[in-house]
Structure formats: structure tokens, C-alpha cells
Amino acid sequence: MNPIDRRTLIGPTLSLFASTSTLLCCALPALLITVGAGAVMAGLTATFPGIMWLSANKGPLFLASGALLTVSALMQWQARNAPCPVEPDLAAACMRLRRFSHRILIGSALTYGFGVFFAYLWPLIYI
Numbered sequence: 001m002n003p004i005d006r007r008t009l010i011g012p013t014l015s016l017f018a019s020t021s022t023l024l025c026c027a028l029p030a031l032l033i034t035v036g037a038g039a040v041m042a043g044l045t046a047t048f049p050g051i052m053w054l055s056a057n058k059g060p061l062f063l064a065s066g067a068l069l070t071v072s073a074l075m076q077w078q079a080r081n082a083p084c085p086v087e088p089d090l091a092a093a094c095m096r097l098r099r100f101s102h103r104i105l106i107g108s109a110l111t112y113g114f115g116v117f118f119a120y121l122w123p124l125i126y127i
Helices: 007-034 038-047 050-056 058-078 088-126
Strands: none
Touching (some): 007 038, 007 088, 038 050
């Protein structure tokens, strides 16, 4: 019997990658330019041109990331009282996995929040 249910990892992992892409598209460029590292940002966009694609498509990126975070949070909420195995080792692994999954979801939500701040709120404050 496999003590790790892979379905509990799918949602938080997808939301982590999606929220990290929002961080790369919007928060990283704003941070680098704010601290005066525009040359570093120019070097990054020359090395990784995908950053510019993410920035150009930030609307759909944020919608998809928000949807993935919402689905992941709903999956976590539904599984909050799911039974763990009776065996002590498997039960401990189950609880560790739940805590780890919850931490990934919190980290993803914080990353998404930073991205929203720098993509949509920072230009209103800075201008």
C-alpha cells in the first residue's frame, strides 16, 4: 500500500508553479528596476526571453494562477478530515504530507499576492 496519495500533491504543486510564474513576470522585474538593477533585468530578458512573454500575457496568467490556487485550496479543504491509515508509521506520513501540502499552498498564495501587488497595485502607487 502506498502511504502517499498523489492527488493531494497535484493541486498545491501546480499552484506553486503558476504563482511562481506570476512572480517572475511581474515582481522580479519591478524589484530589479526599483533597486536600480535595470542592467540585470536587461541581461535576464536577453538570456530568458520567456520572461517577456509572461509579462505580455500577465492577465491570463494571473487568471489561470488564481483559478489553480482556488481549486487547490478547495481540494485541501475537502481533504481536511479525510481519514489517514491506522498504522502509526503511515498515519505519521499522512499527517506530514498534509502539513507539507498546506505549507506549499500558503507559500503559493503569498507568492501570488506579491505578484498581484507588483503587477497591478505598484504601478498605481508608483505613478
